[in-house]
Amino acid sequence: MQLLKSENKKTNILPMFAVGTLGVNILTLFVLMFHGSMLQRLNQQIALPSLVQLIDGRSITANxxxxxxxxxxxxxxxxxETxxxxxxxxxxxxPNTVWDISSQLVTDDFQPKLQTQINKLNSEKRISSSYQATEQILAIQRISQPEQIAEGKWKVEMIANLLVFHNSDRLGESIPINQQIFIQTTDEPVASxxxxxTALHLAAYRLGAARLQIYKVCDLKxxxxxEKLP
Known part of the structure; x- marks a missing residue:
């Protein structure tokens, strides 16, 4: 009788052991799946920089x-730079040559208005001076940190002076150019x-590689x- 009881106890333990082993295996499977998903997310977040070859032969890495x-x-x-x-x-x-090339960095709908603003500035300089300007250079003093106003859109403030030179006056005159400049992203490079x-084409092309465009310029004051007044 004692031998039969002992055998019954051993028989009852086997199913319990099998159920316990199955539970441990299932738990281990869930842990492995969890670790796998965590590694996949980590791999997406910490992607290796990509090698980018530029048109001028240089190679850079990009995050x-x-x-x-x-x-x-x-x-x-x-x-x-723009x-x-x-x-x-x-x-x-x-000026016309410069505009024809650099206008690629401005959105199509804003190009006519910006060109009018630039032409007006040039005409005012000719009226205010008895000598026609022969050269002008934009000297930037400060550009603020970008302020994001929407997804893919920013505003910066630029403090600068336009240095205008004439044939008879090489000292030139300084005209304040303080502007609010609005920028947005584009899906494709904007300059071709x-x-x-020429060197000007190459400069515009490299700037266009950032896939940004100016879509509005206003006086700082x-x-x-x-955004409601384009």
């Missing part, structure tokens, strides 16, 4: 970014290269300048 995101320094560099490009000209590089590009 992955969302299509609507830009580093603040990228925005400030784009604004400073405004300098548009407002700097000479007799060898006349002709078959025989203009309190009515907002």
């Amino acid at each position: 992955p970014q969302e299509n609507q995101e830009r580093y603040q320094q990228t925005i400030r560099h784009f604004v400073g 405004m300098t490009l548009m407002l700097t000209w000479s007799q060898q590089l006349p 290269l002709p078959q025989s590009p 203009d309190k009515t300048c907002s």
Whole structure:
């Protein structure tokens, strides 16, 4: 009788052991699946920089970014270089040529208004001076940190002076150019290269690679300048 009781106890333990082992295996499977999902998310967050080959033969590494995101320094560099490009000209590089190339960095709907503003500025200089300007250079003093106003849109403030030179006065005159500049992202590079590009074409092309465009420019003191007034 004692032998039969002992065998029954052993028989009852086996199912319990099997159920316990199955439970441990299922728990282990869930833990492995959880770790796998965590590693996948970590791999997406810490992606390796990509190698980018530029058209001039240089190679750079670039960190992955969302299509609507830009580093603040990228925005400030784009604004400073673009405004300098548009407002700097000479007799060898006349204003019309500069505008034809640099206007690619401005949205299509804002190009006519900005061109009118620039032409008005040039005409005012000719009226205020008895000598026709032969050269002008934009000297930027400060560009503020970008203020994000919507997804893929920012505003910066630029404090600068336009240095205008005449044949008879090489000291030149300084005209304050203080502006609010609005920028937005684009899906594709905005500038293209002709078959025989000049240095100005190459400069605009490199700026266009940031996939940014200016879509509004207002005087810094203009309190009515907002997203509701394009």
